Amino acid sequence: MPEAEVRATVERILAGEVRAAARLIRDLDDGVPEAREILKHLYPKTGRAHIIGITGSPGVGKSTLTDRLIQHLRAQGKTVGVVAVDPTSPFSGGAILGDRIRMQRHATDDGVFIRSLATRGHFGGLTASARAVLTVLDAMGKDYLLVETVGVGQDEVEIAATAYTTLVVTVPGLGDDIQALKAGLLEVADILVVNKADREGAERTYQDLVTMLDLRFARETPPWMPRIYLTQARRDQGVAELLAGIQEHQAYLAQEGGQALRAAQRERVRQEFLELLKEGVFARLVAFLSQDDRLRTILEDILDRRTDPYTASEELIAQTFRPKKSATEE
Amino acid sequence: MPEAEVRATVERILAGEVRAAARLIRDLDDGVPEAREILKHLYPKTGRAHIIGITGSPGVGKSTLTDRLIQHLRAQGKTVGVVAVDPTSPFSGGAILGDRIRMQRHATDDGVFIRSLATRGHFGGLTASARAVLTVLDAMGKDYLLVETVGVGQDEVEIAATAYTTLVVTVPGLGDDIQALKAGLLEVADILVVNKADREGAERTYQDLVTMLDLRFARETPPWMPRIYLTQARRDQGVAELLAGIQEHQAYLAQEGGQALRAAQRERVRQEFLELLKEGVFARLVAFLSQDDRLRTILEDILDRRTDPYTASEELIAQTFRPKKSATEE
Numbered sequence: 001m002p003e004a005e006v007r008a009t010v011e012r013i014l015a016g017e018v019r020a021a022a023r024l025i026r027d028l029d030d031g032v033p034e035a036r037e038i039l040k041h042l043y044p045k046t047g048r049a050h051i052i053g054i055t056g057s058p059g060v061g062k063s064t065l066t067d068r069l070i071q072h073l074r075a076q077g078k079t080v081g082v083v084a085v086d087p088t089s090p091f092s093g094g095a096i097l098g099d100r101i102r103m104q105r106h107a108t109d110d111g112v113f114i115r116s117l118a119t120r121g122h123f124g125g126l127t128a129s130a131r132a133v134l135t136v137l138d139a140m141g142k143d144y145l146l147v148e149t150v151g152v153g154q155d156e157v158e159i160a161a162t163a164y165t166t167l168v169v170t171v172p173g174l175g176d177d178i179q180a181l182k183a184g185l186l187e188v189a190d191i192l193v194v195n196k197a198d199r200e201g202a203e204r205t206y207q208d209l210v211t212m213l214d215l216r217f218a219r220e221t222p223p224w225m226p227r228i229y230l231t232q233a234r235r236d237q238g239v240a241e242l243l244a245g246i247q248e249h250q251a252y253l254a255q256e257g258g259q260a261l262r263a264a265q266r267e268r269v270r271q272e273f274l275e276l277l278k279e280g281v282f283a284r285l286v287a288f289l290s291q292d293d294r295l296r297t298i299l300e301d302i303l304d305r306r307t308d309p310y311t312a313s314e315e316l317i318a319q320t321f322r323p324k325k326s327a328t329e330e
Numbered sequence: 331m332p333e334a335e336v337r338a339t340v341e342r343i344l345a346g347e348v349r350a351a352a353r354l355i356r357d358l359d360d361g362v363p364e365a366r367e368i369l370k371h372l373y374p375k376t377g378r379a380h381i382i383g384i385t386g387s388p389g390v391g392k393s394t395l396t397d398r399l400i401q402h403l404r405a406q407g408k409t410v411g412v413v414a415v416d417p418t419s420p421f422s423g424g425a426i427l428g429d430r431i432r433m434q435r436h437a438t439d440d441g442v443f444i445r446s447l448a449t450r451g452h453f454g455g456l457t458a459s460a461r462a463v464l465t466v467l468d469a470m471g472k473d474y475l476l477v478e479t480v481g482v483g484q485d486e487v488e489i490a491a492t493a494y495t496t497l498v499v500t501v502p503g504l505g506d507d508i509q510a511l512k513a514g515l516l517e518v519a520d521i522l523v524v525n526k527a528d529r530e531g532a533e534r535t536y537q538d539l540v541t542m543l544d545l546r547f548a549r550e551t552p553p554w555m556p557r558i559y560l561t562q563a564r565r566d567q568g569v570a571e572l573l574a575g576i577q578e579h580q581a582y583l584a585q586e587g588g589q590a591l592r593a594a595q596r597e598r599v600r601q602e603f604l605e606l607l608k609e610g611v612f613a614r615l616v617a618f619l620s621q622d623d624r625l626r627t628i629l630e631d632i633l634d635r636r637t638d639p640y641t642a643s644e645e646l647i648a649q650t651f652r653p654k655k656s657a658t659e660e
Contacts (some may be wrong), residue, residue: 036640043638263635269632269639270625278612278642284651285607295600302599303592308373309599310366313606320653321614 001034010041016140018113025115028132039132041165042139048267049081049138050250053163054148055185060169063196064138064233066148068211070112071236073144079111081137085130085149100310113137127159128279131272162268164261165249167242169193169207172201189226190249193242197230206230223260224252281321288320321325331364340371346409348443355445358462370460372469377595379411379468380580383493384478385515390499391525396478396632401566402573403474404441411467412444415460415489443467457489458609461602461625484633490520493592493597494591495579497572499523500539502531516542520579523572527560536560553590554582618650 001009012020048061052069054062066082073080115137117129130147137145139283149160160166168189186192194205209228227245231238253261289295298316301307307315331339342350357365382399384392396412403410445458445467460477467475481488490496498519516522526534539558547555557575561568583591619625630644631637637645 040638040640043640044635047635087516161426265633266629271627273628273632273639273643274612274616276639277615277646278608280643280647281611281615281651282604282608284647285611286604288653291584298603299596299599303595305374305377308370309603309606310373313603313610316607317610317614320651321611322652322654323650324652 001032006034006038008043009038010157013038013042013136014045014141015138018110021113021136021140022115024136025133027131028136039135042135046135046138049142049145050165051134051138051145051147051163051268052246053138053160053166054146055150055157055160055188056148056167056169056193060171062148062150062169065169065193065195065231065239066146066168068233068239069146069243072239074109074111078143079141080113080211081134081140081142081145082114083130083133083137083145083147084114084116085147086128095272105188112142113142128272128275130159131172131275151314156186157188158271162264164253164264164268165190165246167191167193169195170205171196172199172205186216186226190224190311191242191245193225194228194230195233197238197266198232198235202230224249253316285316285320331362334373336364336368339368343368343372343466343469344471346440348440348456351443351466351470352445354373354466355463358466359459369465372465373468376465376468379472379475380394380495381475381493381598382476382576383467383490383496383520384476384499385480385490385496386499386523388480390501391501391563392480394480395497395499395523395525395561395569396476397474398563398566399573399576400442402569404439404442408473409441409471411445411464411472413460413463413467414444415456415475415477419615428523434485443470443472452620454577458602458605459490461605465647475569487515490603492594492601494583494594494598495520495576499522499525500528500535501526502535516556517545519637520554521572521575522556522558522559525563526557528562529566532560554579615650618644620628 009020009024013024024035028039039185054066054069056062066084070082072082115133117126117133130149134145135149147160147163149157166188168185168191170193172194179188192209194202194209196202207230212227213228214282229238229242229245231242233239253264289298298307298312302309302312337439339354343354354365355367358369358556384396384399386392388466396414400410400412410624445463446457447463460479464475464477477493479487496518498515498521500523502524522539524532524539526532536558542558543558557579559568559572561572563569583594619628628637628642632639632642
């Protein structure tokens with residue numbers, strides 16, 4: 001791809017062109033080198049979109065809730081980008097199917113762009129791919145970006161947790177789920193959602209969450225006290241109120257010169273940068289190992305117990321990881 | 331820990347001492363440097379245990395099945411080590427609870443050692459921790475090692491898939507699950523288990539699996555044709571037959587000078603080595619970044635759009651990843 005074409009693509013994406021964005025995302029997945037260059041050109045134009053993370057166990061209705069939030073945001077005249085991360089999907093094909101169904105509903109709406117990710121692309125890990133897609137959608141000028149992830153596995157939780165406003169979704173009667181919220185997901189929630197609130201036990205679940213928050217913040221009130229909303233996404237009950245809550249959180253982050261927002265952005269950038277480092281350096285190592293049968297030789301040495309994987313990996317790292325001293329240290 | 335103590339610990343673990351092994355595993359989790367040295371000393375003594383992977387969706391009864399397999403193996407006089415990997419557990423505490431329940435049943439049996447892993451220890455990723463524990467159990471002289479993982483997420487599937495005999499467990503009536511098997515889990519299965527076979531639809535599920543295998547191997551019969559077993563683990567129905575199938579697969583791997591076993595071992599070592607590399611190099615990078623506020627400076631540059639995370643990570647990698655040429659190349 002010649003330099004002129006790179007620049008043309010950047011311009012088209014900044015203008016919000018769906019086809020150019022979709023192609024770039026495909027190219028990122030396929031490991032096309034120019035795609036990464038385009039991403040670098042797009043990055044300076046990002047940082048405007050408000051990123052909302054939506055996480056929770058399978059079956060709590062995250063997709064339906066996302067769908068409703070899109071509708072309400074569109075009714076406000078906001079443009080929306082959606083990334084759904086579903087690591088179970090290499091095995092279920094679910095993401096692709098879900099994509100098609102949701103795409104259909106919003107197919108004729110230029111203000112919505114939805115992308116599901118199920119497999120690691122060449123870009124790196126699944127979350128690295130998701131972050132790259134978010135960069136593209138942000139550069140397209142979307143007002144809101146929704147990241148929907150299954151709340152299983154630390155990577156998936158992390159990407160929702162590094163959104164600016166994080167929703168943790170549960171349903172009544174999932175006894176385990178309350179346990180789950182207690183132990184980890186609660187920590188990352190700015191907003192708690194009890195979906196399928198027409199089910200038996202909704203009030204109980206709500207009260208449990210109130211008690212948990214009270215216990216957690218018994219000593220001091222946090223700058224943002226997590227809110228709890230009851231919704232029935234399928235019937236569009238409570239979703240308008242939920243969106244109002246999300247936008248109150250957005251306003252909270254922006255107040256006092258946006259200090260809280262800056263802190264959230266810093267944490268987000270930190271995660272993204274470290275993930276890119278990890279994947280990048282690993283890619284170099286693999287390329288290094290593919291030369292001269294190096295990998296095969298090491299594996300045979302380990303198999304025959306002439307060395308062990310711990311020593312072999314340490315030796316290879318010592319041989320390749322040799323930081324240059326910075327100018328001030330020399 | 332002085333050198334003499336390292337050697338004493340190694341001897342105790344090789345002698346099968348449970349307390350020494352349990353302590354080493356704790357030390358590995360806590361990142362105690364000597365723990366890794368001990369692991370290096372243990373490695374040459376490993377490679378004898380037969381490793382069985384057990385994976386499948388949540389709720390298919392993997393734990394109960396594992397429990398029954400332990401009983402049957404013990405009845406044969408075999409010693410058993412178990413590692414259960416459950417990444418959902420940082421949020422549910424499930425692994426620890428499950429551990430206690432299972433430990434109780436086998437608490438007085440020195441021939442069984444069970445360890446559940448739910449969180450990433452200092453050793454690296456969750457699967458890296460699991461592999462380290464398997465090394466310890468192998469060195470202890472266990473005849474069989476069972477690795478139970480949730481079949482959600484590529485890492486979890488991978489560690490079961492790199493066992494020598496991989497069981498994929500499903501239950502009747504999980505329509506999605508058959509889809510799941512089709513798309514990915516089927517690829518890694520040496521043995522398919524339809525558990526809870528008293529449920530409606532068991533015969534249908536069995537037939538679906540037969541059809542799938544027929545389709546997959548329509549062109550040529552593989553050296554090992556995956557077997558399908560119907561079980562009711564809770565009532566101990568079909569488990570003896572399943573174990574016979576596992577041991578037939580073990581015998582298949584060992585035949586003709588053990589070529590097939592060697593191939594399975596090579597793939598296993600490859601995964602382990604690459605994971606150790608990835609985690610090891612990342613740890614070095616993080617240590618490097620923690621000097622002189624380096625990380626903070628980079629993050630501020632990205633936040634203020636003076637650079638972007640892609641460029642910044644590439645620059646840092648160029649500064650630190652500088653492979654020495656090997657002697658023959660110089």
